[in-house]
Amino acid sequence: MNGSAAPQTPLALETDQLGKRYGDTWALQDCSLHLPEGRIAALVGPNGAGKSTLLHLSVGLLRPDAGDVRIFGESPWANTGVLSQIGFVAQDTPLYADFSAAELITMGSKLNKTWDDVLARTRLAQLGIPPDKPVGQLSGGQRAQVALALALAKRPRLLLLDEPVASLDPLARREFLQALMGSVADTGTTVLLSSHLLADLERVCDYLIVLNRAKVRLVGAVDDLVAEHCQLVGPRHDGQPIAGVADVVRASHTDRQSTLLVRTDGTPLDPAWAAHDIPLEDLILAYLADGQTQGSHEAWGVTA
Numbered sequence: 001m002n003g004s005a006a007p008q009t010p011l012a013l014e015t016d017q018l019g020k021r022y023g024d025t026w027a028l029q030d031c032s033l034h035l036p037e038g039r040i041a042a043l044v045g046p047n048g049a050g051k052s053t054l055l056h057l058s059v060g061l062l063r064p065d066a067g068d069v070r071i072f073g074e075s076p077w078a079n080t081g082v083l084s085q086i087g088f089v090a091q092d093t094p095l096y097a098d099f100s101a102a103e104l105i106t107m108g109s110k111l112n113k114t115w116d117d118v119l120a121r122t123r124l125a126q127l128g129i130p131p132d133k134p135v136g137q138l139s140g141g142q143r144a145q146v147a148l149a150l151a152l153a154k155r156p157r158l159l160l161l162d163e164p165v166a167s168l169d170p171l172a173r174r175e176f177l178q179a180l181m182g183s184v185a186d187t188g189t190t191v192l193l194s195s196h197l198l199a200d201l202e203r204v205c206d207y208l209i210v211l212n213r214a215k216v217r218l219v220g221a222v223d224d225l226v227a228e229h230c231q232l233v234g235p236r237h238d239g240q241p242i243a244g245v246a247d248v249v250r251a252s253h254t255d256r257q258s259t260l261l262v263r264t265d266g267t268p269l270d271p272a273w274a275a276h277d278i279p280l281e282d283l284i285l286a287y288l289a290d291g292q293t294q295g296s297h298e299a300w301g302v303t304a
C-alpha cells in the first residue's frame, strides 16, 4: 500500500489513521490516504467494506473515533466552513420527497453562496425531468439525476458521490458519467465516487482507493498502480522471496507451475518468471478477494 507516500500536489482529502467504530466493530480502521486535488477517484470495496463510512466522515456526518480526516487541510467536523466547498450525494440519494426539482433548485440557490442555477435547470431539462412533480414520485434513476444536478450546481471543489449510478439504466449510467466528466473537467473539481461497477470506474477514474474489511488495501494513481503490478508465471513457488517482488497479492498453483499477481519493487524481476501486464479490473478484484470471507465463516460458526 502506498497511502503514506509524500503528496506532490495540494490535497482535497487526507486521512491519517482514521477510524470509526460501532460497538466493538470497526467500520473503518487505520485509514491513511491522500487524494490530490483535481483527481477523479474511484472508491471500491465489497459490501460493508467501509466506503460510506469514509464518505460520511469526510463530510462531517460522522465523528472519527480515531485519527483525523481533513478536507483542503480542514477538519469537516471541527471547521464546518469547509462544508461549503463539498458536494455530497449520499447513497439512495435522499431528497425531500414532497418538494419538486424546481423547488429544490430554489432552495439550493438560497442555501449556497456559490450556486449555478442555469447549470441545474439546463441539466434537468436535457434529461426530461419534470420541474413541478414531487421528487418522491420520480423514479430512482431520475432522483439520482436530480441529486447530481443539485450537487454540481453548488460548484463544489470536492464532489463525493456514494454509489450514484446504482439505480441508473446502462444508457443513463453512461450519460451520467459523461456529464460528470464534462462538468468537472472545466472546473478542476475533485471527485470521489464509490461504485461496484468496475468497468464504469475504469473508464472515468484516474485515481483508485480500495477498501476491504475496514482497511485501505490499495491507493494511488491508476497509471502508477497498473505499472507497479504484474502477473508472473513460472516454476512452482514455495514462498521464498522473488527478486523484484515486493508483495504477492494473489497466488494460484498447479503441481509444477505458479501464477502470481505481484506488486513489484522497481528492481529487475527474476528472469525465471514470465511477466504479463494485468488489467485494472483484475487488479482490483485481487485486492477485493483478499481474505474476504474468513471472518464471516467464523461469525456464522461454519468452515470455509
Ligand SMILES: Nc1ncnc2c1ncn2[C@@H]1O[C@H](COP(=O)(O)OP(=O)(O)OP(=O)(O)O)[C@@H](O)[C@H]1O
Pocket: 022, 026, 027, 028, 045, 046, 047, 048, 049, 050, 051, 052, 053, 054
Ligand atoms: N449505523 C451503524 N450501526 C452499526 N454498524 C454500522 C452502521 N453503519 C455501518 N455499519 C457497519 O460498518 C461497516 C461498514 O459499513 P459501510 O456502510 O461503510 O460499508 P460500505 O462499504 O459502504 O457498504 P455497501 O457497499 O454495502 O454500501 C459494516 O460492517 C456495517 O455493518
